[in-house]
Amino acid sequence: MSNTIRVVASDAGTRPGFKKRTIFLIAYLVFAILPIYWMINMSFKTNEEIVASFSFFPQAFTWDNYRTIFTDVSWYSGYINSLIYVAINVVISLTVALPAAYAFSRYQFMGDKHVFFWLLTNRMTPGAVFLLPFFQLYTAVGLMDTHLGVALAHLVFNVPLAVWILEGFMSGIPREIDETAYIDGYSFPRFFLTIFVPLIKAGIGVAAFFCFMFSWVELLLARTLTSVNAKPIVATMTRTVSAAGMDWATLAAAGVLTIVPGAIVIWFVRHYIAKGFAMGRV
Amino acid sequence: MKPVNQKAWFLILPVLLCVAFSAILPLMTVVNYSVQDIISPERRVFVGTEWFTSVMRDSDLHEALWRQLVYSFSVLAIEIPLGIMLALAMPAKTWRSSAVLVIVALSLLIPWNVVGTIWQIFGRSDIGLLGVTLAKVGIDYNYTGDSLDAWLTVLVMDVWHWTPLVALLCYAGLRSIPDAYYQAAQIDGASKFAVFRYIQLPKMRGVLMIAVLLRFMDSFMIYTEPFVLTGGGPGNATTFLSQYLTQKAVGQFDLGPAAAFSLIYFLIILLLCFVLYNWMQRVGTTDKEGAHE
Numbered sequence: 001m002s003n004t005i006r007v008v009a010s011d012a013g014t015r016p017g018f019k020k021r022t023i024f025l026i027a028y029l030v031f032a033i034l035p036i037y038w039m040i041n042m043s044f045k046t047n048e049e050i051v052a053s054f055s056f057f058p059q060a061f062t063w064d065n066y067r068t069i070f071t072d073v074s075w076y077s078g079y080i081n082s083l084i085y086v087a088i089n090v091v092i093s094l095t096v097a098l099p100a101a102y103a104f105s106r107y108q109f110m111g112d113k114h115v116f117f118w119l120l121t122n123r124m125t126p127g128a129v130f131l132l133p134f135f136q137l138y139t140a141v142g143l144m145d146t147h148l149g150v151a152l153a154h155l156v157f158n159v160p161l162a163v164w165i166l167e168g169f170m171s172g173i174p175r176e177i178d179e180t181a182y183i184d185g186y187s188f189p190r191f192f193l194t195i196f197v198p199l200i201k202a203g204i205g206v207a208a209f210f211c212f213m214f215s216w217v218e219l220l221l222a223r224t225l226t227s228v229n230a231k232p233i234v235a236t237m238t239r240t241v242s243a244a245g246m247d248w249a250t251l252a253a254a255g256v257l258t259i260v261p262g263a264i265v266i267w268f269v270r271h272y273i274a275k276g277f278a279m280g281r282v
Numbered sequence: 283m284k285p286v287n288q289k290a291w292f293l294i295l296p297v298l299l300c301v302a303f304s305a306i307l308p309l310m311t312v313v314n315y316s317v318q319d320i321i322s323p324e325r326r327v328f329v330g331t332e333w334f335t336s337v338m339r340d341s342d343l344h345e346a347l348w349r350q351l352v353y354s355f356s357v358l359a360i361e362i363p364l365g366i367m368l369a370l371a372m373p374a375k376t377w378r379s380s381a382v383l384v385i386v387a388l389s390l391l392i393p394w395n396v397v398g399t400i401w402q403i404f405g406r407s408d409i410g411l412l413g414v415t416l417a418k419v420g421i422d423y424n425y426t427g428d429s430l431d432a433w434l435t436v437l438v439m440d441v442w443h444w445t446p447l448v449a450l451l452c453y454a455g456l457r458s459i460p461d462a463y464y465q466a467a468q469i470d471g472a473s474k475f476a477v478f479r480y481i482q483l484p485k486m487r488g489v490l491m492i493a494v495l496l497r498f499m500d501s502f503m504i505y506t507e508p509f510v511l512t513g514g515g516p517g518n519a520t521t522f523l524s525q526y527l528t529q530k531a532v533g534q535f536d537l538g539p540a541a542a543f544s545l546i547y548f549l550i551i552l553l554l555c556f557v558l559y560n561w562m563q564r565v566g567t568t569d570k571e572g573a574h575e
Contacts, residue, residue: 025371028364029385035442036388038411039400054409096296103293108286115294117559122305124499124551126524128531129544133311134304156304159297161496165451168488172458206454209387210447217393219506234393248403255396262391263384270380273454 036259042252050248065253075254078233081147083261085222085230086215088151093158093211094204101166102192106175116167119160131224138225147230153221158211165210169203170196205272212265216258233258315541333542342518343526343543347550350502350523353437357501360441362494365448366486370478372453383453386446398510401439405511425512429519436508436520440501448493455489456482491562495555502551523547 042050043065044058053059069075103109104116134153135144143149177199181191197204223235237254240247316334319327337343368386373379392400405425407413416423425435459481467477483490505524508514514521527547531540 021371024367025373025382028368028371029382031442032385032389032446034411035400035404036392038404039392039396042400042403050403051409054414092300096300100294100297103290106284107290108284109288109290112290115298117556119297119301120495120555121552122301123496124503124548124555125305125309126503126527126544126547126551127505128524128528129312129315129537129540130308132537133308136311137304137307152300153304155300159300161492163297164492165489168455168492169458171488172485202454202458206450209450213387213390216391219393219395234395237393237395246399248399251396251399255392255400258393258396259388259391263388266384266387267380270383273383273450273457 039252039255042248043256045249047247047249050252065249066257068250069254069257075236078231078236079257079261081226081230082216082222082232082234085147085150085154085232086212088147089154089158089215090208090211092151093155093162094208097159097162097166097207098197098204099192101163101170102196104163104167105170106178116163119163122160123157127220131220134221135224144225145227145229149225150222150230150232151215153225154215154218157218158214161214162207162211165207166200166203169200169206173199201272205269209266209269209273213262216262312541312544315537316545317542318538320537329538333539334546337539337543337546343523345518346521346523346526349518349521353433353504353522354498354501356437357440357444358494358497360437361445361448361497362490364441365445365493366452366490368445368449369452369456369486370482372449374457383450386449388446389443390446392443394506395510397439397443398507401435401507402511405435427516429516432512432516432519436511439507439511440504443507444497444500448497451489451493452486455486459485487562491559494558494562498558499551499555502554 041056041058044061044063046060046062046064049055049058049060104112138144138149138153143152173196177195178191181195186195217234219234219238222232223238226232226235233254237251240251240254317328317330319329321327372382372386389397404410404412405423407417407423413423413425423431425431463481463485464477467481472480503524504522505528508520508522509525509528512520514525524547527540527543530536530543
């Protein structure tokens with residue numbers, strides 16, 4: 001694929017315009033990275049140093065905060081629990097959302113528009129009051145403090161999102177492709193998996209990343225539905241706030257470590273996001 | 283036109299089952315709470331719409347609602363254009379695009395309570411980078427004391443936290459525009475703005491709609507970040523709707539009024555999203571007609 005943006009930019013005869021974009025991009029990246037840098041900086045300091053003085057680099061460099069997290073089972077099991085339920089959630093979300101998004105993008109049926117919008121309304125329920133019914137429901141069906149329970153609860157906001165994102169990408173694909181495949185004798189499942197899914201890789205990449213992200217950072221439901229066995233890292237972190245004062249340093253180290261899995265996920269899906277779909281070259 | 287096919291319902295059935303399980307039952311329970319006075323789990327009295335009328339009259343709530351509306355629309359007005367600009371500026375190819383993508387996405391991956399905590403330190407004028415820098419430049423900045431500073435800090439934090447969501451969606455939308463469109467524009471001698479206005483923007487319509495709705499509803503329900511950063515203060519400057527709700531539901535354990543409040547809250551979000559959604563769809567379709575002329 002040729003570098004389209006650059007072609008367009010240079011064609012309009014605006015070399016300075018391209019530079020302006022680069023400057024803007026760099027400025028934004030600096031803005032994006034500074035708070036994160038400050039967190040990394042804090043994670044290598046002691047609590048005393050964080051509160052006492054301002055410095056760009058840790059003066060008394062220490063690995064202690066990370067050591068605490070990696071040696072204490074109640075800390076690192078939080079990461080494992082989060083990863084398990086987030087993985088279950090992403091798999092279920094995408095599996096159910098793919099056929100549904102296809103239906104919404106390709107067919108008209110009774111109530112289609114209403115159902116499509118209704119799906120999104122499930123993301124609009126303000127948390128606090130809904131926690132108690134969730135607690136009662138999941139206790140009643142025996143899913144309290146299980147990874148599956150949290151994963152199912154997070155479907156409420158991830159499935160609608162996945163359906164919406166995927167529908168947008170699918171609608172961008174001409175319907176002639178489906179029709180040609182059916183004329184060529186493809187069955188629906190075979191067409192869907194071998195032709196259609198590869199075409200919307202970008203959408204699947206974006207949807208997977210967003211499902212991962214929203215499930216990974218969600219605190220209220222995950223904390224309400226777990227106690228010990230499936231306790232997520234976001235809930236473990238809240239204990240750094242105690243009567244003895246804030247444990248800034250450990251919190252910063254834990255924060256740095258929460259970024260790592262997501263960064264790996266985005267590294268894996270980056271090509272799907274950046275590639276777009278290949279139809280343009282036909 | 284899309285063909286009519288009622289069998290398509292079978293394709294969306296799994297989604298309905300998944301969502302309905304965790305959405306409808308809790309929602310019904312909350313509706314149930316909202317019409318009762320819950321004295322103890324065993325003693326409940328039916329009160330009808332009493333909670334709804336008292337919540338509607340609550341003047342604190344009106345204030346919080348206005349604050350919330352101003353905040354959410356400020357968020358949209360900044361994050362949507364900034365996200366589009368960022369998506370346009372992000373490199374399309376090479377290793378640089380990968381690096382930029384990962385850096386841009388980082389802020390989304392931090393748990394919300396940690397986001398608040400980082401900015402709490404980051405903004406302090408004795409030990410935080412932002413606070414110290416502003417103090418050096420000579421700006422009197424104090425987010426714990428000054429209402430405007432606190433509000434702006436929450437807003438900047440939100441822009442930092444969530445603009446990547448808009449940017450990533452737009453970026454993915456841009457990348458799926460076939461080259462042929464750009465080639466055609468090149469042949470027609472279209473200006474850079476025309477390419478944006480008639481090719482890139484219409485093609486981003488789908489993802490932009492998702493971005494606007496998501497940012498609107500999430501900013502309207504913002505809770506954890508301002509709660510950790512400012513605790514709603516100073517005064518009520520950064521007390522948003524969800525914080526009132528949590529005070530009622532958890533702090534005072536007034537389940538009935540809190541449930542009525544959250545239903546009204548939910549309906550406001552629903553109504554505004556519905557208006558936004560329909561407006562954007564109308565704008566989008568008139569665009570298409572214009573392009574055909």
